[in-house]
Amino acid sequence: MKHLVVVGAGVVGLSVSRAAVKEGYRVTLIEQGPIPNPHSASYDQHRMIRYQYGAAEGYTRMVGDAFGAWDRLWADLGVKLFHDSGALAISLSPDDSTTKSLKTFQKLGISHQVLDRDGVEQVCPQLTLPDGAWGLLAATGGPLYAGRIVEALAQWLVGKTIDMRTDSKVVKVDRASASVILEDGSSILGDHLVIAAGAWLGDLSLDASDVPSYRQALCYVEPPEAYADAWLHGPCISDLGPGGNYALPPTDGNGLKFGSGSYRRLGKPSDGFQSDLALEGAQILANFAPFLRQADHYRPVRIQVGYYVRDVSRRFRIEQHGRTTLVTNCDGQMFKFGPLVGERVLGCLEGRQASSDLSRWAAGY
Numbered sequence: 064m065k066h067l068v069v070v071g072a073g074v075v076g077l078s079v080s081r082a083a084v085k086e087g088y089r090v091t092l093i094e095q096g097p098i099p100n101p102h103s104a105s106y107d108q109h110r111m112i113r114y115q116y117g118a119a120e121g122y123t124r125m126v127g128d129a130f131g132a133w134d135r136l137w138a139d140l141g142v143k144l145f146h147d148s149g150a151l152a153i154s155l156s157p158d159d160s161t162t163k164s165l166k167t168f169q170k171l172g173i174s175h176q177v178l179d180r181d182g183v184e185q186v187c188p189q190l191t192l193p194d195g196a197w198g199l200l201a202a203t204g205g206p207l208y209a210g211r212i213v214e215a216l217a218q219w220l221v222g223k224t225i226d227m228r229t230d231s232k233v234v235k236v237d238r239a240s241a242s243v244i245l246e247d248g249s250s251i252l253g254d255h256l257v258i259a260a261g262a263w264l265g266d267l268s269l270d271a272s273d274v275p276s277y278r279q280a281l282c283y284v285e286p287p288e289a290y291a292d293a294w295l296h297g298p299c300i301s302d303l304g305p306g307g308n309y310a311l312p313p314t315d316g317n318g319l320k321f322g323s324g325s326y327r328r329l330g331k332p333s334d335g336f337q338s339d340l341a342l343e344g345a346q347i348l349a350n351f352a353p354f355l356r357q358a359d360h361y362r363p364v365r366i367q368v369g370y371y372v373r374d375v376s377r378r379f380r381i382e383q384h385g386r387t388t389l390v391t392n393c394d395g396q397m398f399k400f401g402p403l404v405g406e407r408v409l410g411c412l413e414g415r416q417a418s419s420d421l422s423r424w425a426a427g428y
């Protein structure tokens with residue numbers, strides 16, 4: 064039985080582990096905290112999956128494949144941890160990301176509806192948009208229940224050919240020999256090693272470790288009563304105004320969550336996970352206020368802090384060095400692709416895809 068060592072039990076490490084045990088591997092999954100780790104980027108009530116990727120055709124296509132991988136996961140888990148609310152991107156200016164997404168949808172044949180401003184406000188009566196605004200609605204898309212997914216993935220692995228090591232920090236890796244050294248001085252040698260350490264990659268002193276990491280804070284909000292149902296039954300919203308504002312609906316007992324791409328700051332997990340609800344909540348809400356009816360009646364209730372690695376290319380990096388595969392540069396984008404990446408990494412290990420092709424695919428070409 065081939066032995067795969069996996070560092071990191073976020074959605075990537077767990078998905079690689081699942082794909083590996085399904086291929087008949089013995090797996091050692093090493094996680095510095097609990098499994099799942101509430102501080103990992105993969106742990107939150109929800110993460111969005113949506114087709115809208117601007118002009119990036121490779122990633123738009125990848126979303127379709129990702130839905131297939133999610134369906135295979137739901138079949139394994141016996142439960143679907145996703146709400147297909149649809150995903151609506153708003154355009155406020157010519158040549159913005161939504162305009163580019165529309166061109167990509169038309170080219171790739173992604174099913175969609177274009178809504179004028181009144182049409183958007185019918186679907187989302189909680190919004191008030193300027194003249195000329197329009198929306199691009201993809202019928203498929205919505206919140207993936209991230210925390211419940213990584214918990215269910217970890218549970219699914221119990222009793223399989225896997226040794227899950229919690230509270231075990233890897234302090235050194237040797238990519239040529241697929242071996243790791245743990246904080247307690249012990250070492251583990253595999254036939255192959257996968258590193259999926261998220262924003263902690265910098266601690267491992269690899270040549271890819273200098274990629275910047277960012278702190279991203281999202282705000283859970285309580286909407287005014289008049290619009291609670293509109294949020295509950297409406298689509299996910301992406302690209303609402305400058306800076307990439309987005310909202311995830313409060314379905315299945317989760318909260319309504321607002322995020323802004325532009326709210327990220329350089330930072331690393333060792334900076335901590337604390338937040339200032341009043342200050343940060345007000346800053347995040349301010350990005351949404353111009354587009355919300357009864358904007359003054361939204362109340363921030365909790366800030367969720369996470370960290371991810373992201374360079375200027377914004378392209379995922381899956382690279383093989385010796386007997387090691389490194390998955391990094393996951394940005395605020397990888398959750399939706401986790402199970403698909405797990406399958407592709409194993410496909411490469413099993414010789415179904417060349418590692419150079421896997422790298423190109425991951426980079427969205």
Ligand SMILES: Cc1cc2nc3c(=O)[nH]c(=O)nc-3n(C[C@H](O)[C@H](O)[C@H](O)COP(=O)(O)OP(=O)(O)OC[C@H]3O[C@@H](n4cnc5c(N)ncnc54)[C@H](O)[C@@H]3O)c2cc1C
Nearest residue numbers: 071073074075095104105111233261369395396397398399
């Ligand atoms: C605020 C925020 C919002 C996001 N929104 C979305 C979204 O809407 N849609 C989407 O698709 N994606 C989104 N993302 C991105 C997505 O969540 C991440 O890209 C994805 O979860 C990364 O998964 P991962 O497994 O690579 O890393 P993580 O989930 O961070 O997991 C890495 C794990 O490795 C462990 N680890 C690290 N170093 C070591 C070590 N030395 N030894 C042992 N264990 C180690 C860590 O403890 C951690 O558990 C968002 C991310 C954030 C932070």
